[in-house]
Amino acid sequence: MMGPAHSLSGAMAWLGVGAAAAALDRPMPWQVLLAGALICAGAALAPDLDHKSATISRAFGPISKMLAGVIDKLSETVYNATRGRRDRRRTGGHRTLTHTWIWAVLLGAGFSFAAVAWGRWAVLVTLFIHMVLAVEGLLWRMARVSSDVLVWMLGATSAWLLAEVLDQPGNGSDWLFDGEPYLWIGLPIVLGSIVHTLGDSITVSGCPMFWPLSIAGRRWYPAGPPRFMRFRAGAWVESRVLMPAFMLIGAASGVGAVVLAA
Numbered sequence: 398m399m400g401p402a403h404s405l406s407g408a409m410a411w412l413g414v415g416a417a418a419a420a421l422d423r424p425m426p427w428q429v430l431l432a433g434a435l436i437c438a439g440a441a442l443a444p445d446l447d448h449k450s451a452t453i454s455r456a457f458g459p460i461s462k463m464l465a466g467v468i469d470k471l472s473e474t475v476y477n478a479t480r481g482r483r484d485r486r487r488t489g490g491h492r493t494l495t496h497t498w499i500w501a502v503l504l505g506a507g508f509s510f511a512a513v514a515w516g517r518w519a520v521l522v523t524l525f526i527h528m529v530l531a532v533e534g535l536l537w538r539m540a541r542v543s544s545d546v547l548v549w550m551l552g553a554t555s556a557w558l559l560a561e562v563l564d565q566p567g568n569g570s571d572w573l574f575d576g577e578p579y580l581w582i583g584l585p586i587v588l589g590s591i592v593h594t595l596g597d598s599i600t601v602s603g604c605p606m607f608w609p610l611s612i613a614g615r616r617w618y619p620a621g622p623p624r625f626m627r628f629r630a631g632a633w634v635e636s637r638v639l640m641p642a643f644m645l646i647g648a649a650s651g652v653g654a655v656v657l658a659a
Contacts, residue, residue, distance in 0.1 A: 398596040400452040404534025407441030407589040409647035415654035424658030426569035433585040439530030440589025483614035501590030509583030524556035
């Protein structure tokens with residue numbers, strides 16, 4: 398799928414988790430619901446950091462472009478070193494390492510560890526990165542006609558305001574993990590990455606999300622539904638069916654989460 402659909406699916410997924418958490422008597426404060434939805438929307442773009450022309454690879458100028466090159470090479474190396482007997486050797490690492498569930502969990506764990514170990518500044522950096530990506534994904538039309546500096550300023554402002562709100566007593570900095578502020582912050586990052594892989598799995602190419610498990614002699618098996626149910630990224634079904642569905646489900650889930658928590 399393309400960036401806007403990925404971001405919408407990420408926001409929808411976290412709002413759905415918020416509704417489920419409220420139903421299970423672990424309601425999110427609305428501040429966590431909002432921040433998590435935006436983080437998850439941004440994180441849903443992150444797996445494409447293995448592609449130099451992806452939205453995330455352009456989002457932070459030369460820094461993200463250089464990082465994309467490193468991730469692409471790392472992904473290619475890991476793929477070729479671990480491929481199964483029926484996996485072809487590849488040049489380029491797109492839709493390999495960063496499109497696995499293992500990568501998603503490690504990425505989220507890394508951000509949670511940073512937040513717990515280094516406190517407010519790590520939280521601000523985490524929020525800034527994902528707010529910029531959320532703007533790029535959810536407000537992509539506006540982001541494309543704006544300068545990078547304006548997007549970064551909006552991301553930085555949003556990150557600072559969210560951190561200020563979350564830091565207030567009772568506003569959810571230690572939601573789910575009592576006494577461990579921001580340990581939860583990796584959860585929307587894991588979820589966003591997983592939702593991205595699920596979205597890519599319903600496109601023509603599939604997604605090797607189950608690596609390193611061997612399926613039909615392939616460790617990088619492109620999992621997905623039957624071929625007739627798949628579509629090409631950017632096809633009409635994405636913009637006319639999936640994106641409206643993501644918005645409706647997300648809105649209903651968000652209202653449900655707030656009502657159940659009241």
